[in-house]
Amino acid sequence: DGGITQSPKYLFRKEGQNVTLSCEQNLNHDAMYWYRQDPGQGLRLIYYSQIVNDFQKGDIAEGYSVSREKKESFPLTVTSAQKNPTAFYLCASSPPLWSGAEAFFGQGTRLTVV
Amino acid sequence: GQQLNQSPQSMFIQEGEDVSMNCTSSSIFNTWLWYKQDPGEGPVLLIALYKAGELTSNGRLTAQFGITRKDSFLNISASIPSDVGIYFCAGQGGSQGNLIFGKGTKLSVKP
Numbered sequence: 661d662g663g664i665t666q667s668p669k670y671l672f673r674k675e676g677q678n679v680t681l682s683c684e685q686n687l688n689h690d691a692m693y694w695y696r697q698d699p700g701q702g703l704r705l706i707y708y709s710q711i712v713n714d715f716q717k718g719d720i721a722e723g724y725s726v727s728r729e730k731k732e733s734f735p736l737t738v739t740s741a742q743k744n745p746t747a748f749y750l751c752a753s754s755p756p757l758w759s760g761a762e763a764f765f766g767q768g769t770r771l772t773v774v
Numbered sequence: 775g776q777q778l779n780q781s782p783q784s785m786f787i788q789e790g791e792d793v794s795m796n797c798t799s800s801s802i803f804n805t806w807l808w809y810k811q812d813p814g815e816g817p818v819l820l821i822a823l824y825k826a827g828e829l830t831s832n833g834r835l836t837a838q839f840g841i842t843r844k845d846s847f848l849n850i851s852a853s854i855p856s857d858v859g860i861y862f863c864a865g866q867g868g869s870q871g872n873l874i875f876g877k878g879t880k881l882s883v884k885p
């Protein structure tokens with residue numbers, strides 16, 4: 661089945677450690693996105709990528725890094741510089757942004773930093 | 775940056791009632807999307823709108839793309855308990871072209 665997969669669903673890390681969240685899609689979508697969700701805050705864009713080897717900062721990119729070496733994969737690293745990393749992280753993908761097509765989401769990763 | 779104003783922030787309704795929520799923007803969008811999110815899950819696409827004035831239904835859900843291209847609404851008719859969740863609007867078509875989300879409408883349905 662085609663879809664977008666995030667792993668793991670739950671992740672615990674100690675403060676000061678970097679952690680990488682996985683996002684893989686087999687929908688042949690060009691664009692991929694990472695959002696952060698906090699209670700009552702809606703979805704805030706961290707990074708997005710329209711094509712392989714290219715990505716753009718979103719509204720809250722500080723403390724995060726991404727790579728897009730393959731079309732199917734868009735991993736997000738939460739670095740120790742992120743001051744408040746505990747959150748629900750959502751990955752999405754869509755056909756090219758200019759096409760106006762809809763984005764599909766993964767199931768999310770809940771990161772807890774202790 | 776661009777912002778979407780989604781209202782109401784939350785709704786508490788009785789089963790069987792109709793629901794209406796909307797999103798407005800200061801900017802023009804080319805696409806409006808409506809999503810539903812269950813607790814602990816990713817948002818699921820409900821309806822996509824591509825043309826100003828477009829009215830689209832998906833079962834008990836109806837959404838419209840405003841004529842000005844700056845607003846959209848979602849109606850749910852005859853609500854049922856499984857309609858509970860957070861509903862998000864999203865617009866696409868700004869200078870960066872990425873999707874912009876509203877803050878969500880949390881729907882609670884009393885049986």
